[in-house]
Amino acid sequence: MRFSVVVEVRLREGVADPQGATIERSLPHLGFDGVSDVRVGKSIRFSIESDDEAAARREVDELCARFLANPVIEETGVRIGADVVL
């Protein structure tokens, strides 16, 4: 079966995020005063061929751990399934 996958790579809590901080600082100048906690990550989308969803998830988790994220500073959120919009 073919599964759609979206991996969100985020900086771990407590890791400084210069990009997020820069965006946050610029927002009041544009009139957005109530925005805080801005964090920038990236999303990686792909399809994967697997026997079932559990097997796909195992493979994606391993892919995240070995390659897509650096566990020293990053963590991942994975969405998987036929209904995930790529």
Next chain:
Amino acid sequence: MTTTVGVVLFPGSNCELDVIEAVRSLGGEARVLWHGDRSVGDVDAVVVPGGFAHGDYLRPGAIARFSPIMSAVEKFAGDGGPVVGICNGFQVLTEAGLLPGALQKNRGLKFLCTMVEVRVETSSSVLTEDAEVGSVLRIPINHFEGNYTCSATTLAELRAQDRVVLRYVENPNGATDDIAGICNEGRNVVGLMPHPERASDAMLGSADGAVLLRSLLSTAGAVNSNG
């Protein structure tokens, strides 16, 4: 016998010739190690140079660390061989797990290309054996992701084991504890953000990096004659 330094070339490396030239100017020999090779050959030391290996895609060093040559570099380091990662090379070594921590985007999000001062914090590493602890070296930096980051546990270990090799006199990039360079437990693997090869001759604006490269050549030579 002349000490030979292997300089790893990935697609996107751009400081390999500078390192080779600097090593030769200091009396060593140097040659390129191709990223697709599975052996480092008979070199006495390995330098992973600066640049943008594989375009820094995904994260700096994330793709380069899986190059065939990196397995050979890991083995070489595991056997005690001197390995130095400069700038992008430092990023590759952290991604490969040869050094702890990670290099984050600079605080302030500026690409920094400037001369900085770094203080030698230990002479117990392959890169600083001939340097004087406390001496301040003028060496250029050239990076966007040089903000050294690690867990509190790792930082405590680095300090307790005297593994911070170089610190910035004035922190340019937000690096944790002003760290510009560290070494592994065996003290034979060193990573640093400044470029000693670009400060290896007075004509380049500073010759302060020469003492670091000379240390590498002499420790590599010693390893060579013992082995």
